[in-house]
Amino acid sequence: MKYALITGGSRGIGRAISLRLAEEGIAVIINYLSNKEAAEETLKLIKAKGGQGELLPFDISNADSICQALDEWNNRHQEEYISILVNNAGIRSDNLMIFMEDQQWNSVLGTTLTGFFYTTRHLLKNMIVNRYGRIINMTSLSGIKGLPGQTNYSAAKAALIGATKALAQEVAPRKITVNAIAPGFIDTDMTKDLDETTLKKLIPAGRFGKPEEVAELVAFLASEKSSYITGEVISINGGLYT
Numbered sequence: 001m002k003y004a005l006i007t008g009g010s011r012g013i014g015r016a017i018s019l020r021l022a023e024e025g026i027a028v029i030i031n032y033l034s035n036k037e038a039a040e041e042t043l044k045l046i047k048a049k050g051g052q053g054e055l056l057p058f059d060i061s062n063a064d065s066i067c068q069a070l071d072e073w074n075n076r077h078q079e080e081y082i083s084i085l086v087n088n089a090g091i092r093s094d095n096l097m098i099f100m101e102d103q104q105w106n107s108v109l110g111t112t113l114t115g116f117f118y119t120t121r122h123l124l125k126n127m128i129v130n131r132y133g134r135i136i137n138m139t140s141l142s143g144i145k146g147l148p149g150q151t152n153y154s155a156a157k158a159a160l161i162g163a164t165k166a167l168a169q170e171v172a173p174r175k176i177t178v179n180a181i182a183p184g185f186i187d188t189d190m191t192k193d194l195d196e197t198t199l200k201k202l203i204p205a206g207r208f209g210k211p212e213e214v215a216e217l218v219a220f221l222a223s224e225k226s227s228y229i230t231g232e233v234i235s236i237n238g239g240l241y242t
């Protein structure tokens with residue numbers, strides 16, 4: 001049995017990824033922070049289609065919380081390991097730099113970067129021992145292009161791209177691939193406060209993307225078929241910026 005951990009796997013893009021990987025016969029471990037109802041709904045949808053999954057709540061911005069949850073999972077699955085990691089959880093807290101508060105800077109960098117570092121380091125050991133792994137990091141158009149009002153978010157997502165490229169080179173000899181996906185505007189709770197009517201005029205495809213479209217790309221990068229792709233950043237943005 002293959003196991004995949006999807007951080008922030010309970011809602012939005014993460015939910016679509018959890019459902020799509022479960023369709024591949026992968027047992028999905030759905031991480032979330034506090035919205036238990038949404039996480040249970042995701043698990044219910046997976047089970048209704050005959051898939052396998054479990055919930056694993058922890059705070060991705062807190063190193064102790066991550067390590068405790070992953071140690072407990074390992075204790076319960078001594079003969080198995082998580083071979084697919086999707087570092088998907090993320091938050092926005094937009095503000096112009098001049099008004100940005102410490103908490104806005106720290107929470108956005110903490111969620112994206114602390115989460116990536118501790119979760120990936122924890123799971124990497126077993127991937128290396130087993131000489132197989134897939135790591136997929138959810139970055140953003142904002143991390144490539146930079147978006148005004150998002151110095152915190154753009155900085156975090158750009159740092160994740162750098163980490164993706166560095167780690168890919170470290171672990172390629174062990175048959176572990178590390179790639180990043182950079183979505184543009186995707187229709188989720190994260191973008192529901194945006195002015196979609198105005199923004200979609202800027203998108204050559206003329207619409208926001210769907211979480212399922214991102215999940216399809218994750219499914220490919222998580223599969224054995226993508227074995228020679230590593231250290232890449234793949235945009236999925238309807239032609240908004242390349």
Ligand code: NAP
Nearest residue numbers: 008011012013033034035059060089090140185186188190
């Ligand atoms: P979303 O709908 O807001 O869902 C966020 C998910 O992350 C939820 O499952 C949430 O759990 C979880 N989460 C947040 N903080 C967490 C924490 N501290 N610990 C554990 N889980 C946490 O977001 P989304 O739009 O699907 O975005 C998913 C990823 O794609 C993010 O990294 C985002 O930056 C990136 N992205 C999104 C877009 C877009 O247009 N939507 C574009 C580019 C990149 P709870 O339900 O418990 O809160």
